[in-house]
Amino acid sequence: MSLLHQEQKDDAARGEELTKGTSHVVIAGVVAAVVVTVAIAIYVIAGQKPPVATGEVLNVWAHPMHTQTPGVDASGAQIAVESFDQVMVFAQVRLHNQSQSILSLLNITANTTLDDGIHTCYAATPSSYDTVFMAYPNLGVPHGKALPLVADIQPGQSLEGTFVAAFKMSKEQWDARKDLNFAFSFRYQPNLVLKPNVPVIEQ
Numbered sequence: 001m002s003l004l005h006q007e008q009k010d011d012a013a014r015g016e017e018l019t020k021g022t023s024h025v026v027i028a029g030v031v032a033a034v035v036v037t038v039a040i041a042i043y044v045i046a047g048q049k050p051p052v053a054t055g056e057v058l059n060v061w062a063h064p065m066h067t068q069t070p071g072v073d074a075s076g077a078q079i080a081v082e083s084f085d086q087v088m089v090f091a092q093v094r095l096h097n098q099s100q101s102i103l104s105l106l107n108i109t110a111n112t113t114l115d116d117g118i119h120t121c122y123a124a125t126p127s128s129y130d131t132v133f134m135a136y137p138n139l140g141v142p143h144g145k146a147l148p149l150v151a152d153i154q155p156g157q158s159l160e161g162t163f164v165a166a167f168k169m170s171k172e173q174w175d176a177r178k179d180l181n182f183a184f185s186f187r188y189q190p191n192l193v194l195k196p197n198v199p200v201i202e203q
Contacts, residue, residue: 052099052189053153057182057196058160059092061141063203064171085170088132090141091182093194094160097153104187105151110165113179123149123163132164140203 068083089110097103108123124132126146133143147161167174180200184192 050098051192052097052101053095053103053184053186053192054098055093055095055184055192055194057091057093057194057198059090059162059198060180060196060200061090061203062174062200063088063090063136063139063141064174065136084168087167087169087171087174088139088164089167089180090162090164091196092144092160092162093147093182094158095153095184095192096158097155100155102155103153103189105149105153105159106185106187107149108147108163108165108185109183110167111179111181111183112167112174112177114169114173114177119167119169121165121167123147123165125149126163129162129164 064085064087066083066085068081091110095105109120110123111118111120113119126148129146130143133139133141142162144162145160147159147163149163151159153159179195181193181195184194186192
């Protein structure tokens with residue numbers, strides 16, 4: 001066997017060895033990448049905390065109204081007659097504190113989206129909620145327990161009740177809405193936004 005032939009054989013053997021070494025490096029790199037990815041996923045999942053508050057919308061009622069002022073003031077003098085449309089929205093909800101600390105509810109808003117954007121209104125106070133039923137006895141909406149707008153929910157406890165909010169819009173605008181949700185604001189916590197998964201009962 002010539003010396004040239006021997007050198008060629010040695011080069012081929014060395015090339016095969018280099019190729020084997022490269023494949024080991026690739027496999028090691030893939031394994032390392034998988035391990036790092038799994039470690040990151042475990043870290044992210046472990047670091048995620050559940051929301052402090054959860055809730056659900058139990059019932060929603062809507063009552064469109066066209067109101068016209070009587071045209072006289074308290075002393076009986078004639079004044080201009082005014083009229084306006086509004087939709088009173090009643091929502092029965094349940095809020096739950098799943099944290100280890102007291103959860104302080106600060107206010108509630110109702111939000112609906114029309115063609116011109118989002119319309120927001122604050123929920124009425126519990127006393128105003130009760131007054132609505134006295135002023136309009138034929139609403140057709142169950143007069144349930146009022147949900148307080150300001151309340152502390154103890155850890156692991158729930159708060160349930162009904163509130164009312166009034167949108168200044170016509171029935172036609174209300175019927176053309178694209179969205180409806182209710183936002184609950186808590187002290188030092190993000191808002192909880194609930195969308196009703198129940199049909200809106202028109203009254």
